Each structure stands twice: as structure tokens, then as C-alpha cells.
Amino acid sequence: MQHENFQRAVLGWFDQYGRTHLPWQKERTPYRVWISEIMLQQTQVGTVIPYFERFLARFPDVESLAESSFDEVIALWAGLGYYARARNLHRAARIIVERHRGQLPTSLEELSALPGIGRSTAGAILSLGSGIRAPILDGNVKRVLCRHRGIEGWPGNPRILEKLWELSEALTPSIRVADYNQAMMDLGATVCTKRNPGCSTCPVGRDCEAFRSGRIDAIPATKPRRTLPVKRCFMLALTNGHGAFYLEKRQNVGVWGGLWSLPEFDCEEDVYAWCGKQHIDCSNLERLPQRRHTFSHYHLDFVPLVVRTGSDHCQIGEPSLGSWLIPNETIGLPAPILKLLTEIAD
Ligand code: SF4
Structure with a gap:
């Protein structure tokens, strides 16, 4: 499938089935996208929603978050787990106020330099929050791309990761970038799921390599196991x-x-x-x-x-x-x- 055809298929599917009513999709701003993206790391949408709403009610903007004490932030985060995320969020808010006059930066480099913001999160903030063309590569997108292109191996492997970034970059359109990135995340979360993906309803199923070769269960490969101490x-x-x-x-x-x-x-x-x-x-x-x-x-x-x-x-x-x-x-x-x-x- 040509890149344009892939984009068209994904966007067409999004127009019909994409998620458009999540709390962070209303009044979309870079700040709201940032908070939601950090909360959604390692955490399901259903769990995040009440935390997001409470957090935004107390900290509606970067300034209110930066001015708060860390105790207040962590109290609203308690139960979400992965507490380093809250620490980084608080530190980043202070940096944004001190160095960026309270505005989230609009360049990938400056965003990625903030605590807790990796390349994919920066891409999501830029594309979903400001409509700037920037690729993303979260777990859902990795799964869709690996399966569609039949990419073997663990996606966390640096060599494979680089290949996936190149692919994501090449496939990301210049127009409707917010919808496209949201669509790719939704596709991975709701159709190309880890188990029992809905290939019969998949917009890019026609030329999906994993589907064609019956390797859906094997792609993407799981992280090599290590025994936890x-x-x-x-x-x-x-x-x-x-x-x-x-x-x-x-x-x-x-x-x-x-x-x-x-x-x-x-x-x-x-x-x-x-x-x-x-x-x-x-x-x-x-x-x-x-x-x-x-x-x-x-x-x-x-x-x-x-x-x-x-x-x-x-x-x-x-x-x-x-x-x-x-x-x-x-x-x-x-x-x-x-x-x-x-x-x-x-
Ligand atoms: S056809 Fe199936 S495995 Fe391939 S991308 Fe679609 S849902 Fe995923």
C-alpha cells in the first residue's frame, strides 16, 4: 500500500470509528494533551479519565501546576502508579514557566528536553495539541506498524526502533496530522489489539503482512524475559x-x-x-x-x-x-x- 493510500484508509476509518469524546479531546490544548499523554503511559484510558478530570479541575494550566507544591500533585496522582511521571510533570511545569513563559515549546527538540517527555510524547503534544506535523510511536502504533509491515523482533530493540521511527515519519501526513495520529493510536487500542485483533474490520487489513502470513500472534515479538529481583x-x-x-x-x-x-x-x-x-x-x-x-x-x-x-x-x-x-x-x-x-x- 502506498503511503497516501495507507493514510487515506486510516483517516477514513477514523472518520467513522475514531474516538472523539475523550475528556482531553475537548478544548484540545498542548497542556491538556501533555497531561493526558503522560497519564496514559502504562495506564488504560478508563483508569485515566477520572484522574485527568480531577487533575485538570485543580491544575487547569501550566502556571497553576508550577505554583503548586509537589504534595498537592502527588496526592492527585496517588493510585495511578509510576510516580516518577508526576515528579517529572511538576518539574517540567516549573521549567516551562521559567524558561518558556508558560507556553509549551513548539519544537521537538525543546519539548523532548523537558523531564518525562520522550520523542513520541513530544510528537503527540505537537500534532494533537497544535496540528504540527510530527510522528508518534507509542505501543499501539508500534504494534500496528510491526504487523502491517511484518516486522519481526522486539520493537524495543534499537535497530527495530529506528526502522519503526523511519516508517512512522514517512507515513505521517502533512494535513490532518492530529486526526491521523489519534487514528493510529485508536486503531492499535481498539482494532489491532494485542490479542484477537479485529482484522476483518481493519482499514489496512487488505495488505497487512502479519495477517497475510498468519503471524499475528508472533508479531510484535514480546520483550525478552528477565527474572525480576x-x-x-x-x-x-x-x-x-x-x-x-x-x-x-x-x-x-x-x-x-x-x-x-x-x-x-x-x-x-x-x-x-x-x-x-x-x-x-x-x-x-x-x-x-x-x-x-x-x-x-x-x-x-x-x-x-x-x-x-x-x-x-x-x-x-x-x-x-x-x-x-x-x-x-x-x-x-x-x-x-x-x-x-x-x-x-x-
Ligand atoms: S489486519 Fe489485523 S494484524 Fe493487520 S494491522 Fe489490521 S488488525 Fe492489525
């Missing part, structure tokens, strides 16, 4: 018996950076020693079954240890680090910790 720790769920838990604010770096969480220890003895130092009676310590939370790069196996102090006024360590808080969605807790504390409190 396991980290282990004990978490102290210290509660005052009135619904509050002793929580510590984590450093702004690493996993769960900037969120509130439970004090962590390498071994159970350290928990007893810590409680002893704070004059906390832990003779009623209750050991709950081990839980696992999987991050992209390791498994965290943690054993929750519950201690009920019955005291409201137990001041522990530096007040700037720890606080007695009632767990809920608004304070910025990692989802597995909120779930655990809700169960303990019930």
Missing part, C-alpha cells in the same frame, strides 16, 4: 486505635517518591528496637501474611507488622518526616499501602 522488608503499621497511622513521607526520589508510607525495616528485630527507642509498647505486635507488590523492575515482598498503641499523642522522630494521619485517597498513599491500612482499620 525480589526485595524484602517489614513494614510497621503503627495505629493509635482511632483510625490514624504513623506514616512517613518518602524522599522525592525512587519508587513511591514523595508519597506517605509506612516505616520500613530489614528485619523484625529492628522493629522491636525502633519501638523500644520510641517507648512504644509492642507486646501486642501482630504479624500479617506477607504481601507482594510488583514494580516494573522488581518485586517488593513485605510483611506488615501491626502495633496498636492506644495513644493519640505519640510523637516519633522528626515531625517533618512522620505524622499521624488517617489514610484516605487524598493524602498521597501508594495504592497497596492504602489497601492494607483500610483493611487493618476495618
